[in-house]
Amino acid sequence: MKKNIVLFVLFILPIVAYLFFASGINSFAKLPTITEKIPDLQWKTADGKSVSLDNKITILGFTGSKVIYNEGNFFNLNQKIYNKNKNFKDFQFVMVAPKGSEGEVKELLEKLKPIAEDKDISKWIFVFAAPEEIKEYYSKLNLVGKLDDNTGTENVYIVDKLRNLRGRKGENLEGKQEYKEGYYTISAADLHNEMSDDVKIILYEYRAALKKNNPKAEMKRKI
Template identity: 45%
Template sequence: MKKYLVLGILFVLPILAYMFFASGVNNFGKLPILNDDVTAPSVEGLSLQGRITILGFPGDQLDQKKTNALNLNQKIYKRFNGFDDLQFVMLLPEGNDDKIAELKSELGQLADISNWNFIQAGPNQVSEVFNSLGTPLTLDEYYGCNEVFIIDKEGRLRGREKDDNEKPLYGYDATSVAVINNIMVDDVKIILAEYRLAKKENNNGSEGGRNSILKKNVQ
């Protein structure tokens, strides 16, 4: 009996320790603000104010970025689409109507895509918005990149001040399922919970606080 107890402790404790440290300090506070002035594109009907935005730049080669969108759709969009104040915005150069229609058709087979927004703008506008993020990342020659970004309701870039490589994490590589699963899901949870808590505090625990901006609890 003692032998099994010792073996159980030796097996369980390392797992519990790993889960604790893997969750990181980032899980116990607000998601850091990395830039407080992201420029919204001057496109009718689009605003980066008042909603939490997952912002991406698929570029002119949208068909070649299909995997990125599918990864986000499966791991982030389908999981969090029930939250009222969350939107997905993909900003890309004009002239991609056919590619957008094709991708939306494919995404629509997997989920309700009403909160997927594909916004077309001039190349200068796309560059302006991207540069306003203030990151060391760059757009490629097709005005695209693999990273997607979390923008809060005040138009501020959120991310991590230190990632595993001890450098700031400005965006999340949508080509990597591991990055989306192990990092981005966690950070989206944090910012949604942050706004939910703020809403409840503003309503002083009233019924309005309980019926927060979220349709369901962060799980």
């Protein structure tokens, strides 16, 4: 028994530690802010419900008018990010879509439901706005990337509970300069590696803060 423990400590544990740190989850001790206090949303869902970014960890996206044409992007996002994090109480996916695409969004949701964990797509939220309103709102995010001709982008963005848009900026723990404002939904590898790690950092921040401020509430919270 003791021999097995010694072998584990000498050989297995270092490998596990290496894989953990090599995963990239600690590229930054805290995920940097790209844009502070982005505007809240003023638009509604197809059934007239208001949606806010306040007090939610939000994955924010801009679908553009070709929703079904780009359905693979949403499937990637669903499998790599949504299914793994949807049970976190204050987590939501908010997609801004042009008015007129309601039918395609409904079709997309019907396709997402079978592949969503427990067929739960309740945190996939779509709001609708005029193209010019979407362009104006996006400009206020102060990003390097731009919307395409269909008022969409293949990137999605992480927004924290204070409406700060978070990403990678500056020197990481390895001393390398990084800048990443959005996550490329076409690339399953980008979502699986970088975005998944960065979402973990954000969730850890709030778990740690909640535990520090109210240990009993944190134990009861379903995450």
